[in-house]
Amino acid sequence: MSDRMVIDHQAVSEAVEQIETVAEDLDAAAVAVNADAADAVTAIPIGEFAFRPALNAAESWWYSRIVDHRNHLIDLAQFMATNAAVAAQHDQDSESDLVELGEELQVDVDEYTTSDYYETTGAERPDYNPAALPTDGKSVAVE
Amino acid sequence: MSQGLPELEFNRGEAFLRMDEAIAQTIEGLPDFPGFQDRTTLKLDCSEEGRESYEINYTFPEETIGSDLVTKEYFTVLKEHWSSLGWEIHGERDDVDGNIADIQATRPDGVNIWYSNMLGQAVIHAQVACVEAEGDPVCGPPLGGVTPENDHTKYCTLETPDDSTSETAEAIAPFGGTTAADVPGAAPWARGPEDPESPMSDPYADQL
Amino acid sequence: MSSLSWRTFYLTGYTGLDDAAAVWDRYISEAADFEATLIDGIPVLKEGAADQARDDFDGETADLVRGQARHIAERFLDDLDAYASHIKVLLQEAKTDFETKRDELAGLFAEKSVYLTAEGEPGEERFEVNESDLYNYLTGSGTVEPMNEYEADAYEQRVREQAVDLSDRFKTLMDSVRELDDQYAADFKALNDDPPPLPPYVGSDFEAKTAEYLQEQHQDFLDKIESGDAIPEEVNDWWNSLAEGDQELFVHELPELVGPVDGIPTEDRDTANRILLDQEIADFSPTLDEDIAVIEDRIAEIEGNWSEIVANGDSIDRAEELEQLREELARLQGERVTYNELVDLQSAIAEESPTGQQYYLLGYDSAGDGKAIVSVGNPDTADNTVVYVPGTGGDLDGAGGNDLQRAETMAGDAAQVAGSGETAVMVWLDYDAPNNPIMNSPSLSYAEDASEPLASFMSGLDATNHDPEETTTTVIGHSYGTTVIGQAASEYGLDTDQIVAVASPGMTVDHASELGIDPDDFYSTTAPGDLINAAAEATLILGSDPNDGGLNIQGGGLDSGFGGTSFDSDNMGWSPVDIHSNYWDDGNPARKNMAMIFTGNGDQVT
Numbered sequence: 001m002s003d004r005m006v007i008d009h010q011a012v013s014e015a016v017e018q019i020e021t022v023a024e025d026l027d028a029a030a031v032a033v034n035a036d037a038a039d040a041v042t043a044i045p046i047g048e049f050a051f052r053p054a055l056n057a058a059e060s061w062w063y064s065r066i067v068d069h070r071n072h073l074i075d076l077a078q079f080m081a082t083n084a085a086v087a088a089q090h091d092q093d094s095e096s097d098l099v100e101l102g103e104e105l106q107v108d109v110d111e112y113t114t115s116d117y118y119e120t121t122g123a124e125r126p127d128y129n130p131a132a133l134p135t136d137g138k139s140v141a142v143e
Numbered sequence: 144m145s146q147g148l149p150e151l152e153f154n155r156g157e158a159f160l161r162m163d164e165a166i167a168q169t170i171e172g173l174p175d176f177p178g179f180q181d182r183t184t185l186k187l188d189c190s191e192e193g194r195e196s197y198e199i200n201y202t203f204p205e206e207t208i209g210s211d212l213v214t215k216e217y218f219t220v221l222k223e224h225w226s227s228l229g230w231e232i233h234g235e236r237d238d239v240d241g242n243i244a245d246i247q248a249t250r251p252d253g254v255n256i257w258y259s260n261m262l263g264q265a266v267i268h269a270q271v272a273c274v275e276a277e278g279d280p281v282c283g284p285p286l287g288g289v290t291p292e293n294d295h296t297k298y299c300t301l302e303t304p305d306d307s308t309s310e311t312a313e314a315i316a317p318f319g320g321t322t323a324a325d326v327p328g329a330a331p332w333a334r335g336p337e338d339p340e341s342p343m344s345d346p347y348a349d350q351l
Numbered sequence: 352m353s354s355l356s357w358r359t360f361y362l363t364g365y366t367g368l369d370d371a372a373a374v375w376d377r378y379i380s381e382a383a384d385f386e387a388t389l390i391d392g393i394p395v396l397k398e399g400a401a402d403q404a405r406d407d408f409d410g411e412t413a414d415l416v417r418g419q420a421r422h423i424a425e426r427f428l429d430d431l432d433a434y435a436s437h438i439k440v441l442l443q444e445a446k447t448d449f450e451t452k453r454d455e456l457a458g459l460f461a462e463k464s465v466y467l468t469a470e471g472e473p474g475e476e477r478f479e480v481n482e483s484d485l486y487n488y489l490t491g492s493g494t495v496e497p498m499n500e501y502e503a504d505a506y507e508q509r510v511r512e513q514a515v516d517l518s519d520r521f522k523t524l525m526d527s528v529r530e531l532d533d534q535y536a537a538d539f540k541a542l543n544d545d546p547p548p549l550p551p552y553v554g555s556d557f558e559a560k561t562a563e564y565l566q567e568q569h570q571d572f573l574d575k576i577e578s579g580d581a582i583p584e585e586v587n588d589w590w591n592s593l594a595e596g597d598q599e600l601f602v603h604e605l606p607e608l609v610g611p612v613d614g615i616p617t618e619d620r621d622t623a624n625r626i627l628l629d630q631e632i633a634d635f636s637p638t639l640d641e642d643i644a645v646i647e648d649r650i651a652e653i654e655g656n657w658s659e660i661v662a663n664g665d666s667i668d669r670a671e672e673l674e675q676l677r678e679e680l681a682r683l684q685g686e687r688v689t690y691n692e693l694v695d696l697q698s699a700i701a702e703e704s705p706t707g708q709q710y711y712l713l714g715y716d717s718a719g720d721g722k723a724i725v726s727v728g729n730p731d732t733a734d735n736t737v738v739y740v741p742g743t744g745g746d747l748d749g750a751g752g753n754d755l756q757r758a759e760t761m762a763g764d765a766a767q768v769a770g771s772g773e774t775a776v777m778v779w780l781d782y783d784a785p786n787n788p789i790m791n792s793p794s795l796s797y798a799e800d801a802s803e804p805l806a807s808f809m810s811g812l813d814a815t816n817h818d819p820e821e822t823t824t825t826v827i828g829h830s831y832g833t834t835v836i837g838q839a840a841s842e843y844g845l846d847t848d849q850i851v852a853v854a855s856p857g858m859t860v861d862h863a864s865e866l867g868i869d870p871d872d873f874y875s876t877t878a879p880g881d882l883i884n885a886a887a888e889a890t891l892i893l894g895s896d897p898n899d900g901g902l903n904i905q906g907g908g909l910d911s912g913f914g915g916t917s918f919d920s921d922n923m924g925w926s927p928v929d930i931h932s933n934y935w936d937d938g939n940p941a942r943k944n945m946a947m948i949f950t951g952n953g954d955q956v957t
Binding site for chain 2: 627702703704705707752756757759760763767768769770928929932933935936937938940943946947952954955956957
């Protein structure tokens, strides 16, 4: 990939936090819309109307799609955090947070794995959570 | 111009040095020579297998565009100057207003020089037609104070004076018994713009 | 299948659907700011102009990160529109539809006699006569006065007939309600049928996968390009609508979709085509020479030992082997020729041109004789653009050799005209030029095949030019190249200001006005003694002589001629064949005349 990356690890770390916040807000909003929309239609009995379970499935699918979007954002944030962490480790200049990473130091966008993130940043691995696993671009339909 | 020329006595290796030499001789005759803006090299058609045609172009500086010096006076001067060198004048052409706009001369060794008025922009072309494609084409530094960024030499390899001493001098001496070093102006980079101190004797005097 | 009963349907309130739609509506409104929040709200993710944030995170990887953020945001917003909005709309429509049906049912109930009662499971809806109440009513039991027999019979008859009639309508209505229910169920289920893919995750061939993702996002338009249904102007609009990062991905990861496409800017086409050229050259076998040598040695060995082979009775097998070896040798030698041509082209455009301009590779194809479009100078930014269409014998070899040198000469000559600005000259050899001047050139088929590609190319130049109104554009053909231009101009029209015909055998038309330009913008020359004079006059297969100035007498009257302006060119020799190629030679006044035309000074030609 690139032979050079210029990175202000402080600025990128701040961006990582912002992306994570956006991702969680995205998730929270999707949870809320599902709950509020479900509350609104409780008067329509689910066992009687054929469209009701289908509506539930559609809304659930939407949430699963949002989880995919959230995971993409988290994945992107973690990749940025990984390179920010590498840059911080090689920051020799106390005056500036700007570091230039050559090909040998930067984490390649084509070869990155989430293990790089945990190993480089020291972040704690989460408990197993299927919803948080990348699905390689495929949506997980929830019926 | 693949027909009607004398059989060339030099090959591709010397072609650019010969052309620059002919231009050096040409500008020796130009009063108030303003120098050149840029140099370009071109490769032209030659239908004969194993032979190639080349051209060097020098344009005059922008400040001379439209001046009487380059659009009128030089035509008159060159006619006399080339004749005095024993070159064959040809290719006189007028523009749509009846003013002379082109004149050419062919040196005895086959190098053709074409002085042209391109709507006020004066240009000198030096051309060799269908030389043997032998030897690496070498060119010396540009004439007339052309700066490196304006010197476009795709079809020849630029040699500095230091690289091209005795060997090149031997190579470009067009006539037997005289080496290039003996011929004033044979080293084309010897004269820049407005360099009246640079003498230029007729290198073909022996031949006349 | 819906098994909705009339009771549930009638008793259910549907305003909840509207409430749910309102919940989705609020969600969609708030989520619509997502891109602004993600991209604009986080400085280092912002694409575009250089600023401090870009300095804080710079390089190709940073650009890919920014591109990924944008892809996620765009995908989310598209999803919001395609799915969340769809859910909202379906909820609103369902509410309206169910309430309409319920109103219909209520109307039915209002219409019915009081002695009819709605009954029945799903699919069996009916109105039944309440027999005891009706009997009491008819017989006057209780407080009601009895009817006479005639009135009672008639009344009972009406009630019973209404029961039958309304039962049919009742069942039909409820069937339609259940169909509606099923339809909405199907609509909600179909919502997530075949959803578009999401961008790839970072890691494992991310760049290539992102390019695939991008390709899929634009597949509809790419199909339109492939089928020839997208005009260059549309292509240019599409390309300009792409983010810079996506353009980069297309160029570097999908160069085959960029390099040959008219309407994509020159710089991008050039980069893509150079990538393709490098890849094609790299794909040749590194042992090609050795493979050829091995086969040649084996052929020599067999041929050298032929007497011995015959004596040993092995001649049939060895003859078969020889035939196979010769076929393979021919194939490998063909590959070698193609390889050499491609390497020559690569080498010819590797550095700056002799005029000091850059070369741009606008297309190439190694199949057959080969094709190529090479520009000296960038036509998108030049003040004057010239498209040179070579004639008979044009091939890949020439596009990087002799024809390219002519383009350089024309660009160099034009640059010398005072006040001319930059002139970009292209060699356009995107057609299969006839190989043999005697056998092939009289045929129109080559020009007919070339017509559409040339017209498309010219439209592409117009679309990508920085200032088409102010740029002087010229199409110049040599020999059969003028026939190609004539065919294209008369068949499709060419986006050009001027047309120049050099040594033309005919342009398929009889007058310059048929070329789609003002005849005053047509110029032609043929040197005295050029063999094409005889060819053009003898055949007339390719149209009238473009140099016909109207002075010759035909049929006893004065001919108006071809139109346009003829300019001088010298023969520069005596051989009719050589004269045909001498127009770009040293000292030929044709060069100066062409330079004047290209730079918009056609009134200065002599």
